[in-house]
Structures are given as C-alpha cells and as structure tokens.
Amino acid sequence: MRLKKLYRRHLRYPLWRLTHPLAPYEQYYAWVVTRKLKRGQAHPAIGPAAKAARGEEEMLKVLRKRGLRPQHVFVDYGCGSLRLGKPIVAFLEPGRFWGLDLAQEFLDEGIRHIGPDLDRAKRPNLRVIDETGLAAAKAARPDFIGAWHVCGKIPDRILDGFFRKVLGLMHAGTQVFLQFEDSGRREQLHGLAWSLPEEMMIAAVKRVDPQLKIDIFELSSRRHRDMRYLCAHVRY
Secondary structure: OOHHHHHHHHHHHHHHHHHHOOOOOOHHHHHHHHHHHOOOOOOOOOOOOOOOOOOOHHHHHHHHOOOOOOOOOOOEEEEOOOOOOOOHHHHHHOEEEEEEEHHHHHHHHHHHHHHHHHHHHHHHHEEEOOHHHHHHHHOOOEEEEEEEEOHHHHHHHHHHHHHHHHHOOOOOOEEEEEEEOOOOOOEEEOOOOOOOOHHHHHHHHHHOOOEEEEEEEEEEEEEEEEEEEEEEEOOO
C-alpha cells in the first residue's frame, strides 16, 4: 500500500482525533473536504470540480418517477454543492427545496453553483446539519427526502445515528430515497467511503423503526468491479 493511501485510510483520522478528542466524526469529514478546497484542490463531491457520477438529473428523474411535483417539499440530505440538487431547485416552486449538509462552506459552494438568478427565483433553504437545521427541515413537513452519495460516506461508528437523523425528518406521508453502493460486503473503498451491503441498509432502517417499509431497486445496470448502484425507497 502506498504511503499516501496508508495515511488516508489508517493514520489521518487517529492523528486528527488526538487534537480533537471530543469532536464528532462529521466534523472530521468536513475538515478533510474544506481543507482540500482551501488549498485550491479539486474535490469530486464539493466545489466547482464536482460532477455527478451518472448525470446531474439522476435524483430528479427518480423522484419524478415516484411522484415528485413542483408543489412538494423536498429535503436533499447531504446536498453538498448542489451538483444533483440544482435541477430539483429549478423544478420545485420557490421555497420548497431544503438542502442540508455538515458545513456552511459546502452550502456556500452550492449557492455559487446554482447562481444568483436561480437563488433569487427559487429561494432554496440551505441549513447546516445541527439541531436547529434538522428541526427547521422537519417542521417543513417534507414530502420527499433524498440522500445521494451520502450513505457510503458513513462509517460504522455513526451509522445508526445517521439513519436516525435522516428518517427522523419523516412524517406519515414522506417518501425517502437513499442511494448507496454495494460491492457484496462491507469494505472501505477509499479514505472516506465504504460499500454498504443491501442487508446492512435494511437492518439499519429497521433499527430506527421496524414499521418502516423498505424496497431496494437498481439505479444502473452497468457495474464496475461487481459494484451495484442501488437505491432504498423508505416509507410508512
């Protein structure tokens, strides 16, 4: 294993933890990404170089097929810099889009990505994921919640907490769509990403509330190294 890869996978987090003994893992993730952006380096998920792996309209297409309408309230959990959120912001009526992520820097990049005209016309609600932000999004009573390229970034230590936060935004009529990648086993794909086996996804959702219904469907028939690109549809 190359030294740089060894550092990212096995040393970076323990070394960061030495100087941040009480900080949550989410703060570490935000630190890694924002540090890279401040250095002027490209990041695949946040900032001007971010690109949607299978097209920026993938999430919108899934949601519209499942009934999303312009008048609905939608929460983009882990919205990043709105690379997948921008088409949904444009589709929805003003004030109906809610974007949540870990750092204000991510949300600022999102505003830059959609541009001032769309921001003024659609007035998206962007909030940091904390008690205040989560409470505001829940009070909006979302009809749909989506999380794309998020579940695979959650390590075991905070997996249950993550699902409690996302599914805690639901009310009786909410539909939730959780995109994830399954290589057949739980494994670290790179420094900040893991494969999430289908059965692990189902078990995590059921631990939040056994009454929740969950269906898994494939987003793409094309596979890379036996990786399945899946989505979980969760509802009451």
